Amino acid sequence: MADDDMTTSPPLNSELYKQIVAVTGPSGVLTGTDASSRSCDPLCITPTLAGMIVRPADIEQLARVISLCARFNQPMVVQGGRTGVAGGAYSEPDDVVISLERMNKIEDICVASQTAVVQAGVTIEALQNAVQAQGLFYPIDLGSKGTATLGGTIATNAGGNRVIRWGMTRQNILGIEAVLADGTLVSSLGRLLKNNTGYDLKHLFIGSEGTFGVVSRAVVKLVPLPSTHYVAFVSVASFDKVVALLARARRLPILSAFEVMWSDFYSLVAPDALSKGPVAPGQPYYILIEGLGYNETADQMIFNEFLEEALASELMVDAVVAASEKQCQDFWRVREGTEAIVREMSPFIAFDVSVEIPCVEAYLSAVREALCTPYPEARFVTFGHLGDNNIHLGITVGPHTHDVAHHIEQLVYAALPRFGGAITAEHGIGQFKKAFMKEQKSSGEKEVMRRMRAAMDPARLINREVMF
Amino acid sequence: MADDDMTTSPPLNSELYKQIVAVTGPSGVLTGTDASSRSCDPLCITPTLAGMIVRPADIEQLARVISLCARFNQPMVVQGGRTGVAGGAYSEPDDVVISLERMNKIEDICVASQTAVVQAGVTIEALQNAVQAQGLFYPIDLGSKGTATLGGTIATNAGGNRVIRWGMTRQNILGIEAVLADGTLVSSLGRLLKNNTGYDLKHLFIGSEGTFGVVSRAVVKLVPLPSTHYVAFVSVASFDKVVALLARARRLPILSAFEVMWSDFYSLVAPDALSKGPVAPGQPYYILIEGLGYNETADQMIFNEFLEEALASELMVDAVVAASEKQCQDFWRVREGTEAIVREMSPFIAFDVSVEIPCVEAYLSAVREALCTPYPEARFVTFGHLGDNNIHLGITVGPHTHDVAHHIEQLVYAALPRFGGAITAEHGIGQFKKAFMKEQKSSGEKEVMRRMRAAMDPARLINREVMF
The missing domain is CATH 3.30.70.2740 (Alpha-Beta Plaits)
Structure with a gap:
């Protein structure tokens, strides 16, 4: 934001720049190398091409900045933690980037209702740590959780490893606040699980990849913090048996992950992640099965019974249960060990x-x-x-x-x-x-998507290059 | 549909009538007393005022009928099982009612993916019975399940008793097919749990009360049929203790209902539903707590441990566990016993x-x-x-x-x-x-709702008197 930077990389419109700075203060705007040095891609360095990154400090600043951009017909790109791998955070030189990074407060955690009110710029890990201190759990589990933000995961409806139990981000959000491309504030921040009072607007914004507006705040739904943790690593001889094993695993109310690795994955990653793989190689499928529960005796009983019955029914060739939390983590390292893939592939x-x-x-x-x-x-x-x-x-x-x-x-x-x-x-x-989405969606789906976007952002000012 | 009826209650537009009959055949259209004798309200007899009830036999007929109505600028009211209590199925003399009652086939049940493809006119009970025969369970549980249809429950995002475990209708639908007010067919019938390929259109239609279009078919998500069933009936001395008990109950992975009855309810209903209430009267709160699981030994252990700990912590005054499936049903009859309310109130x-x-x-x-x-x-x-x-x-x-x-x-x-x-x-x-919704929604929410409806049904032809 130094004047020097501005000289080498002037903001798109100096009058808009001036008015934005009047809203956010100088520390709310980055330009020059402060902007360009930020990569928009977690996998390869991709400079931010937009001349200006605006970082509103609160919802009022956010709404005023977006209103200003709309008045200047200024295209905007929204950025969360920039961990997305689909190019959603990429910008062009004539864009203004809006970053939610300064809106990073957890405003409230309510133990009685098991909910929290969270600003969009809070990272998933910060949210998890804060609620864990209250005996609660936010179940979205991502490799990038230290950097990915709540707002970004709402915009993309992030999934991860525990969807089989708790669903995607969509299932873990109760209320939302957002600003449309013309600056209209949409406050729909209820904490209610059941609410059929009109259209459920959160579902409009969740997974819309920022094409309807900018999510500024949300009410997240929490669950009691699990107190038991079981991880098994098994090998399976055929895909039919994998499907049969999954059907049985779904009868475990504590099932929290069912992660299948093909032999091409296991033979590459296991020797790298652990000195010795959890189970013997030579089978076509390997599965990490996880349970998270609340009752040591009962959970251990149903987890072990499930494995014993599956072995007795010859659904598995081999199975090993982690004997410690350390070993649980080791088994997960096999599943998440991408270093060998990056190195060898x-x-x-x-x-x-x-x-x-x-x-x-x-x-x-x-x-x-x-x-x-x-x-x-x-x-x-x-x-x-x-x-x-x-x-x-x-x-x-x-x-x-x-x-x-x-x-x-x-x-x-x-x-x-x-x-x-x-x-x-x-x-x-x-x-x-x-390009690929266009080929695969039905004509009716494309028509509805087009109408929805035109209704929310008729001038296509927000994330104009995203989705379609 | 007899000619006599038509003489006494002529269809709104004889040319439209003729063209609709050409699509559906005469048995696809009801007029006169065949139409008017149908009540639009489950609680009080409310005749169908619309001159014509059209009953398409399949999706092609449905789309053609809606296109015809759109061409004639003909307002439409959509009817499922007419069990809604908010007047959503009420019609005016100048409406055409579209009923999904003849689209009542369960097209496919897939055990491996635990999904079913179901036409909108299938009742919830018929769906439950059909999937139960395959060892599967559709968890939406409503008093009106014998009459309520899948389409109606999708349009209204129906809830019921087991939302605490499996969510509302929204959480149990994977894909949807619908026809917009202008006849556009929107086919989005995927069976996938995870699919971030563009906007998730099912969430647009679910809970929209038919104001965007007519849901014709859906893919429902099923769960394994539970094999264990525990019901406890307890009394509690204060609301703080009710909340504390709920927090503990949430740690039961098999928890499927937590139904609270105030003393005004219990003292009225319990003596009526059972000769003797499950627990002694005199407390301010009574709760039916249900568990549905898959492992007799483990489920009984955690359910009983939960109750014993709650008693030891003095969260409950009294507790009784149903000793048989018959007693489970008896306890539920107390919760669902509305006869005494209707009679006394x-x-x-x-x-x-x-x-x-x-x-x-x-x-x-x-x-x-x-x-x-x-x-x-x-x-x-x-x-x-x-x-x-x-x-x-x-x-x-x-x-x-x-x-x-x-x-x-x-x-x-x-x-x-x-x-x-x-x-x-x-x-x-x-x-x-x-009128009440209008007062309670934020201005931003109302603006977004208005834009969405205008985008999907600009002429307001479908369910024009519904919602706003």
Whole structure:
């Protein structure tokens, strides 16, 4: 924000800049290298091209800044923790970035109603730590939780590892406050679980990737902090048995994760994450099964009974239960150990598809078949949240051009409709998947989406390059 | 649909009538007394005033009928099972009613993915029975389930007794198909739990009370059929203890209902529903606590441990656990025994408010205080799904005018904003609560609702008198 910076990288409109600074104070605006040095992508350094990053300190400043931008017909890009991998935070030189980073207070935690009122710029980890101190738990669990913000996870309807028990971000939000692209404040901050008083507006904003407005605050729903933790690591001989095991696991009320790793994943990651993998190699599937509960004796009983019955029914080849919290963490390190993938597979193309559960293996076969002729050298790494239909797939063909990457994406996505699939389960469309979404949505869906966006942001001022 | 009927009650537009019959066949259209004899209200006989009830047999007929109505600028009212108590199914003489009753097939039940594809006219009970035969469970539990249809419960986001565990209808729907007011077919029938591919359109239609279009089909999410069932009936000496007991009950992963009855309810209903109430009278609160699980030994252990600890902590005065499935049903009959209320309290005014949990008792005091001067004779009956914030309140002042009823409604609703409340938790706005909603929503909320409706049904042809 120094004058020097402004000289080298002048804000788009000096009158707008002046009026914004009058609202936020000079510390509320970043320009020059203070702005450009911020990467918009967690995986590769991507400078912020927008000439100005505005950081309102509260909801009043936010609404006034957005009203000003609207009056100047100024395109805006909204940024949370910039951990998204779909390009949703990317900006152009003629954008103004609005960052919620200074709106980072947890305003209230109510133990009796198990709710909290939280500003959009609070990180998921900060929220989790604060509510944990009160015996409560915010169940959204993401690798990027130290940086990802509540606002960003609401805009993208973030998922993660525990969706099978507690749902996506959508299921954990009770109320919302947002500012539309013209500065209209929409306050819908109820703490009520049940409320059929008109349209449920939070669901409009959740998962809209910032295309309707900027989420400024939310009421989150909390659950009692679990006091028991069980993790098993098992190997399975066929996909049919994986599906049967999932059906049985769903009868565990404490089930909190069912993470499937294909052998291409396990053989690459396990030796790297642990000196010795939790179970013997040589099987096609490995699964991390987690339970989080509240009663040591009963939870241990049902978790062990489930595993014993599954072994007796020959649904599993091998199973080991973590004997300590340390070992629970070790098992999770296998599931989350991406270092070996980055090291051995780079450059790779990452996918986040959803497929109907019974069709997952058929879908993967179709993908491998589609790729084998044009790319015989293709290597895969496959894992996912199977109970949520979500398969993460990494594909490498060695160093490749952008056209090759695009061609591989086309092949991977083209196989989806046959299996009831979707091109993104949790990462969202952002800027990167727009073209593919257009191909896969029905005409009615596209018509409704177009009408909704036109109703909320007719001038397309907010996140104009995002989604469609 | 006989010619005689048509003579006495001619359809609104004979050309439209002719074209609709050409689409649906004569059996697809009811007129005259076949139409008028259908009540739009489950509580009092309210004839269908619309001259014509159209009953499409499939999605193609539905879309064509709606397109025809749109071309003739013909207002439409959508009807499901007509069990709603907010007047959402009421029609005027110049309306055409569209009934989904002939679209009543369960098209598919998939055990592996625990989903079903269901037409809108299927009743909740028929759906539950069909999936139960496959070892699955659709957890929405309503008194009117024998008549209420899936489409109607989607339009109203129906709740019921087990929201605390499985959420409202919204949380149990994966995909939706609908027809907009201009006939546009919106097919978004995915079976995926996780799908962030663009806006999640099902959430637009769920709870919109038919103001965006007609839901024709849905994919429902199922859970494994529970195999254990525990019901306790307890009495509690103070509201603080009720809240503390609820917090402990939330640590039961098998908790499926936490139904609070105030002494005004218990003293009226219990002697009527059972020869002897489950627990001794004389306490201010009575609670039915239910667990549904999958492991006899473990579930019984945690349910009993929970009760023993609550007794030892003096959170409860008395507690009895149902010793048989028959006794489980008996305890539920106390909770659902409305005959005594109808007999002793009629005419009464029924409320379905939501209030922040810690404020429930303060809210009820405020209501009693507001009513005691103008209506010293007022009597109350109070019960609800406390974990969901939902309090059902019946008030009688004896025979009264419409103005008195309206005045009492004003007083009951006026106290809500102070306690973070809402005028309807699960019944919806319909035609009856429009004026009150207008008073209680923020200006930003009203603006967004207005824009959404204008985008989906600019001519306001569908359910024009509903919601706002």
